[in-house]
Amino acid sequence: MSKRDPFRPVDAEARALARDLIDHATYAALAVIEQGHPSVSRIAFATDPGGAPLSLISDLSSHTTALEAQPDCALLVGEPSDRGDPLTHPRLTLQATACFIPRDSAEHPALRAHYLKQRPKAKLYIDFGDFRLVRFDVRLALLNGGFGRAYKLTAADLTMAP
Template identity: 50%
Template sequence: MEEEKKDPILETDAAAIRLAKTLSRAARFGALATLDPADGAPLATRVAVATDMDGTPLILVSGLSAHTRALAADPRCSLLVGEPGKGDPLAHPRLTIKARAEKLEAGTPEQAHAARRYLNRHPKGKLYADFPDFAFFRLVPESALLNGGFARAYRLTRQELLTDVPLQAFLDMEQRAVDHMNEDHADAVENYAAHFTGAGRGRWVLTGIDPEGIDLAKGDEVKRVFFEAPLRDAAEVRPALVAMAKMARGA
């Protein structure tokens, strides 16, 4: 009698979900896989990425690129994120998100806040974001595969990847809070990066706030900091940031 093979996929737990969200939120770029309309073959390209308020990946792409033409023909795609470090690249965590691409039409509220969040992460994108042949896309997750390292594979659902709370109030206040923290409390932002992520000190900036945490950047470095508990109301953002600042300063 043959021995039953062990399922290599582990049961998804809170730690796996946190790691997956960290990889997605902290990604600067990823490998985008599409289907070439010319022959139906897989096509992998590199794209710069950010995330929408709910965690959905965002890309800004030219209509002249092969992947944009592929998405127009078939919106099915996948995005691989997770940067390798020293040593074996396969020993480092990575996340593959299976998604459907949705083009955001210029002039809509959805495009406006997606553009704002993307350009906070990638300021140089302002040079070409308004070109008529460029467009923002949301890569709406359907499922994901997380490889956390050797023998640490997990499947995640869309619900496990995204933030599921009312977001409009957070969207309405986000940019004001980001600008205020960067202009008036740069020391606190630097302390967030140093204390909560162990990053080196320097000119860190806040690039995004969502109900689950904040995103920080210093040049090519990006860090994710989660709140102690997810926020349910935008009025909770200021007290949460103040509490984190006190904790980081005290340490």
């Protein structure tokens, strides 16, 4: 028996839905491998100027240690509303590599400012010594737009329109 491919061809509607989920997310579920086992935690979520996922995480968090050891990870964005079946609401899994942004890098000041525009309350702790910006370089995205609406998107499919 052959397994049927569940993914539809990617179209403009799927790209727009995926981009909308990324652009409007304020948090995400982050999946990492921690000491050889899967682990999931909730993180703050923003985007860099190019639309790539961006977060601010603490060195005190176990997921930070896990990402340093193994930067391959996944993010889940898109939350169900209070109404209806949660499985009918769109969600997007981003398979990515975590890239820590050093404070002394040329790009850090601009990313810091951009992050604070999206998450102004982070001003309280963004400069604490244990917090670092991390960008997630997406390799592949799996979009579930509701029943019967599954798509496999590339990083290029998620690129913001100029």
